[in-house]
Amino acid sequence: MTTEIYxxxxxxxxxxxxxxxAAIDAMGQRFGNPSSTHATGLQAKAVLDQARACAVRLLxxxxxxxxxxxxxxxxxxxxVLSALVAVRERQARGEAIGSLLVxxxxxxxxxxxxLAHWNRLLGLNLTLHKLPVDADGAHDLALLRQVAGSAALICTMAANNETGVxxxxxxxxxxxxxxxxxxYWMVDCVQALGKLALDLAATRIDYAPFSGHKLxxxxxxxxxxVRAGAPFTPLIMGGGQESGQRSGTENMAGIAALGVVLAALExxxxxxxHDExxxxxxxxxxxxxxxxPGVxxxxxxxxxxxxxxxxxxxGLSSRELMDVFDAAQVRVSAGSACSSAKAAPSYVLDAMGVPLWRSxxxxxxxxxPLADAELIAAACARIERCGAALRASCLIASDSAAVAHDGLLQLGVEGACCWLVQDAASGACVVIDPLPELTSRIASYVRCQDYRVLAVVGTLPDAARQSLVEALGAHYVAGCVDEFGWPAAAPLAFDVALENGAxxxxxxxxxxxxxxVAAGAARAYLLGTADGGRLPAASVRFAFSAGAREPVLAAVGGPRTLLCPTRDDQNxxxxxxxSHSPATSTAEPQLTMHSDMQLDSADLDAFLSAHPDAVLIDVREAYExxxxxxxxxxxxxxxxxxxxxxxxxxxxxxxxxxxxxxxFCRSGNRSMKATQCLRRLGHKQAYSLSGGLALAA
Structure with a gap:
């Protein structure tokens, strides 16, 4: 198994x-409660005291x-609680105190x-005030100077978790x-531990939180x-541990481990x-x-x-970059780990004013700081692997020939669908229902594949197609077209007879x-193999339609024709x-997930042995x-x-x-969608690998 690069x-x-x-020792040998006065407790307390003394010296x-x-x-x-309780007490005494939480x-x-939580619970009704940053992510000190006199609490960070600024x-x-x-002044020092020199008592900082797992x-x-003299209110009361400042029996395994890290820093x-x-x-x-290129x-x-x-x-989304890096066993994140699962721009980069595509x-x-030259060298090799995969898939520009793509390609944006019908042998393709958001992506893809675009058509009249036509330049060869983008003249366009004689x-x-094919005020498109100027229903493999179950298609398509919609909100x-019968032409039912659709990774070997003709299919994108x-x-x-x-x-x-x-895929989500699709279409032997590669590793 290839080692991951974290x-x-x-x-x-x-x-x-x-x-x-140290954690194992604390759990196995020095397991005493540091509040106990017998020898076992004193041994645990010694570990606690040593870790604290090291932190005191180091910081x-x-x-x-x-x-x-x-x-x-x-x-x-x-x-925040300590500062705001002090603010409320000062208000009660009639002292002048700021109205802003900066x-x-x-x-x-x-x-x-x-801030919002405790402001509401304590009934302070103070105003939260966001302090802007400049293009480099640095706080606007001029604006801070303007509002500092009205501030009750100022919160900043030592180093940003997304940018490292x-x-x-x-x-x-x-x-x-x-x-x-x-x-009062709180400084989030989470990213600073072990990376920045800190001398807290020599500063005006009142509060500085730290987290062990970041180092x-x-x-x-x-x-x-907490600075000497700064107000303090315990968040947790009870047994009086930590000199009454934080009750609850101490996490001795964690403290012992953190103490070792602090000692190593010291x-x-x-x-x-830093230089290395x-x-x-x-x-x-x-x-x-x-x-x-262009990073x-x-x-x-x-x-x-x-x-x-x-x-x-x-041209690349954070999801695409995350996916290709993860496939190469390089673990990165999209912004903060706490928000990377959300498909949203980075609020940190937005605050810095970077363009939306970058955010x-x-x-x-x-x-x-434990990284070594071997890790970095391996990471660089994997980065090149990712770049090569993206170039081969035409997602980034390349001077070398890309892998030839053929057949049907579905692209989507928020439920809307665009289809590319490609024929690698003739070097030609047709674009159906292009989406404005994908103009640049489609144009780059066509140039990378060196396709001739015979037409850019729509199931509905839409002038937005013109932007793609212009972006394609010389790759677009349709000439004169009608309102749907369909070529109007021979030799590009010719007549065929459909199953219904039309x-x-x-x-x-x-x-x-x-x-x-005319479908009321819209158009539908049929893809299949013609026979002597006829397009038999049985040879129609795909139908593209704005109304995915357009009745007219039943007369010209066959039972094995697949409908490709212009919207796919349900994946x-x-x-x-x-059905050809109007009485049965109702919407296709949704297929719910059943246990027989999933295979546990532990049972996969047995399943493959019992089914030697089974095919393993990776549904991740080609670059992954x-x-x-x-x-x-x-x-x-x-x-x-x-x-x-x-x-x-x-x-x-x-x-x-x-x-x-x-x-299978990385997590099992995409493979389950593929399984549901095939089962819904009538393939009874489709399965998804539960948990995907993440749990099969």
Whole structure:
């Protein structure tokens, strides 16, 4: 099995081996409760005290408090609660206090959400005020100076989790001191631990939360610094642990592990220095530039942590980049790990004013200070593999010949569908119902494949097709067309007779023809093989229609004709032909997921042994398949049939003798859609690998 390359260090890190050993020791040998006064408890307390003392020295805590907790989110909650309780008490005493809760526009969402939460629960009715940042992600200190006098609490971060941009804490502190504001100041130090030098007691910072799992300690353990004299209200009350500051029996395994990491930082013999980390990032950046033409870096390297890259690639979404990297076993994320599952632009990059395509398509690549030259070299090789896969799939420009694509290609945007009918042998294609959002993608694809576009047609009259026609340039050869984009004259267009005896205009695509059929005020298109000037219903493989179950199609298509819709909100990809009987031409029922559709990875070997004719099918996109760095499930060779080409291949499977089809993808989501599609179309031996490659590894 190929080893994964983990480049998502800003999300979490592996646990340092020595820290694992300390956690095991705390659970197995020093398992005592540090609040107990017997020898076993005292041994545990010694571990606790040593870890705290190390943190105090390393972070310059001085006379301030340093308590252990569950992590940064708890630390943020405690900080905000402590500050706002103090604000309410000062209000009750009639003291002048600011009305604004100021937070940086690029703060982790835990900050503004905590501010809103406690502001509401405490009934303060203060106003949340977002402090803008400039194009480099730096806080606008001039605007901070304007609002500082009205602030009750100011929240900033030491370094941003998405971009690695390091805040000008000295500049912020200067503004706070110069304006004489009585506001409290919290600094999120989660990304700073082990990457920035901190001397907390020498600053005006009131609260600083930390999280262990961002620097090789386990999840579920963190720290909170509170400046000497800063107000404090415990978030958790009970047994009085942590000197009454944070009740609950201490997470000794986590604290012991974190203590080992802190000790390694203090010794300086374990983690890479900044200069070496800078060189690692430069090598990764060079590899990205070589593999992904046009790549744009969204974070200024000279103002960011040396362990973070944030980039976008023209024409590629963050989902596509995530998928190809993941296929190559390179783990990256789309922005913050807390929000990467959401299909939305990065609010951090939006705040920096970057164009929408960069914000929506951004990838974060980050590594920890344990990275070494071998890891970086391997990552660079995988990055080149990803670039090659994207070039072969025509998703990025290339000077070399791309892999020839043939057949039917489905593209979609928010439920709307566009279809490309391609014939590699003749080098020709037709575009059906192009979407404005895909103009650049389709034009680049056509140029990459060097196709002649015989027509750009629609199922409805739509002037938006013209933008694609213009983008295609010399690749578009249709000439004069009607309102649907259909070529008007020979030799490109000719007549064929349909099953119902009607005549239709057609375009030749290699051995097949695409015929135009009137469907009320709309058009439908039939793709099949003509026979002596006739297009028999039995030879019509596909019908394209705005009304997916248009009655007119039943008279000219056969029982094996697949309907390809212009909208596919339910991810059905294609549907069966409606019955010739009006009484039964109802909408095709949705197929729910049944247990017999799924195969557990543990049972896959037995299933394949029992069904030697079964076919393993990878439904990830072609660029993912090409970038894959691991063998198929059960060590078997797999065939690539992306979901975007499922309709075309489904027609083949349904016309041949059925045999078991086992679909798989990364997580099992896409393979289940393929399985449901084939079952719905009548293929009873379609299965999905439950959990996909992620759980089969």
């Amino acid at each position: 480049l998502d260090g800003n999300a979490t890190t592996a646990v340092l081996p020595a820290a694992i050993g 310059g805590v001085g006379d301030g408090r340093m308590m252990f907790n569950s992590g940064a989110t708890e630390g943020i909650q405690t900080s 937070y940086g526009a690029t703060e982790h969402k835990a900050v503004p959400e905590s 390091v805040s000008d804490l000295d500049g912020i502190e200067a503004v706070i001191r110069e304006t004489g504001t009585a506001a 090789y300690a386990p999840k579920g353990v963190g720290m909170l610094y 010794r300086g013999d374990t983690f890479r220095g 980390l800078w060189r690692f990032r430069a090598r990764l950046a060079d590899s990205l530039r070589a593999a992904l 744009v870096f969204n974070n200024p390297f000279d103002k960011a942590l040396p362990t973070t890259l944030n980039f976008s690639v023209p 929506a398509g951004a990838i974060r690549m980050s590594f920890g 005549a239709a205009r057609a375009i030749g695509l290699g051995a097949q023809v695409l015929a135009s 059905q990809f294609c549907a069966s032909m409606p 398949f090409a970038a894959t760095a691991v063998p198929g499930p059960a060590g078997r060779v797999a065939h690539s049939v992306p979901l975007s080409r499922l309709a075309g291949q489904a027609s083949v499977w349904l016309r041949e003798q059925q045999r078991p089809l086992v679909f």
